Amino acid sequence: MIISASRRTDIPAFYTPWFMNRVRAGFVDAINPFNRKQVSRISLRPEDVDCIVFWTKNAAPMLPHLEELRAKYPFYFQFTITPYGHDVEPGLPDKREVIRTFQQMSQQLGKARMVWRYDPILLNDHYTIERHLHDFAVMLEMLAPYTDRCVISFLDLYRKTERNTKPLALRPLGIPEMSALAEGFARLAKDSGVTLQSCSEAIDLAAYGIEHGACIDKERIERVIGAPIDVKKDPTQRDVCHCMKSVDIGQYDTCLHRCRYCYANTNGRMAEASFADHHSDATILSGTLRGDETITARKVTHLKIQPTAESQMDSLF
Structure with a gap:
């Protein structure tokens, strides 16, 4: 079982x-985002968890x-570091401090456990293509010794993100703009040892x-755990998403970063209310169970492929 902690x-x-x-x-309890009375009880016993993917x-x-x-x-960590200031990401500390944290974690854990995300990419009069290329180059120099992967994506405007990003006066991001950014990023990263990948992009x-x-x-999970796994693509994600099936333990409307482009928060007030209702000793991330829920134990699926006796014998010769 792969734990996602968390997209939400x-x-x-x-x-x-x-x-x-x-x-x-x-164990942890996770509430169905569409029906609070449906709760999954998810094992966190080490023997039941093949890998945890953190998003931060x-x-x-x-x-x-x-x-x-x-x-x-x-x-391993999916660790987002962008060049945006408090106009876009008001709840984040100084990016130099965030980069130092990334570097420290990589020194402790190794490159394989640290994926740098430069996303989502958005454009306006301040964050231009030229500005992105300059800032990416600066950040790449600081992060290349500490990671082997950088993930990029372009901003998708959902209804709530259109509302929350309105003060930013965003420019359209069409194929010419995406291509110019991709070409520039690839040129900068060419000899850095950092491989670029896109996330949930049709282009x-x-x-x-x-x-x-x-x-x-x-592939990264197999690299981290040192063994092959048997896992399928997640059918609950969009067609352009290539993620494997996982179990998410987070809750929407609970993040205090208040990023204007965020799809997981309706608005900052709801997130603050959810955080105020958070208890570190509760089984769910925000709030408490009321007693009228149906709690169902999540079936544990072990993904690691165990070596057969024949394969073990082959390794001896």
């Missing part, structure tokens, strides 16, 4: 004490716990050496 919120930044309590308890913009609160986690689980950037990637990445 930033658990390392805001909910590390809660997460570590759930790790020590051996600031993993500093998790630094003291990395060795405890590494002793129990294989895991084909292979001409620039940028392949379609997956955040829940079968």
